[in-house]
Amino acid sequence: MAPPYETSAASESPAPVVTVDVTAASDLITSAGHRYVDVRTEEEMGKGHLHNSLNVPFMFITPQGREKNPLFVEHFSSLVSKEERVVVGCQSGKRSELACVDLMAAGFRNVKNMGGGYAAWVDSGFPVNNPLDVKQEQEEEQEQEQES
Template sequence: MAMMRLPSVLVIYILAAPLLPARGSEPSSTPVPSVDVTAASHLVSSGGHRYLDVRTEEEFKKGHVENSLNVPFLFFTPQGKEKNTKFVEQVALHYYKEDNIIVGCLSGVRSELASADLIAAGFKNVKNMEGGYTAWVENGLVVNKPQANDEL
């Protein structure tokens, strides 16, 4: 009996299939508007936008953008990163779907994912802050940091 040889493209697809995202977990096709930290700072300081920090509570407590609200998008657990399944619901407790929101995290990755989820949920004026809190600090913009005990 002769062996049938599969085309190499098909073999590659068969071998790569387990690496593809599961159905329903593809990233949103909705483009996420982004702004750099300088633009984000101006938008927030003008009073026209509110800042949503999607880092963990522990990260937020180490320092954050002034007058920001913290709603974690992910939790870091012993098992790894886990998505906050109530993220959109928790954000909706503090923001209207028409509010102007700047979303930030540490580097801009989580905030882009969080922004996409908010847009998909019907929030109309969401912008991801590129570079995140790290870029905010590197640009010398104002932050709230906890007071050290020896400074009290």
């Protein structure tokens, strides 16, 4: 009996998502030239985010709950080329892992998921852009100008 017919594509399993911890992600972003793309919502980004991060929401909050962004890969592709090295993050590392799966299926081969996400980044004491910090800095600058 002949073996069942298989194409080479059918026998190839997709490459697994590579997940790195926040320390490795920090090294990749600051020293190895990787870009950081945050897939949280704009509202989440507004509460704080990594310096120089791009934002492409993977999901939106709707009256029905969270819904996947149907244009996620298209928006991502408009900001990042398929050859670029990218670290993808979210709040905890789950959405970013799903985002990496979609990106890899679309031909992005140099994406890594940041395990633990933004929460782990903050817990590790790495620098962030926090709107409260920016507001405080602006207020301090205004006070200094008024004193001068």
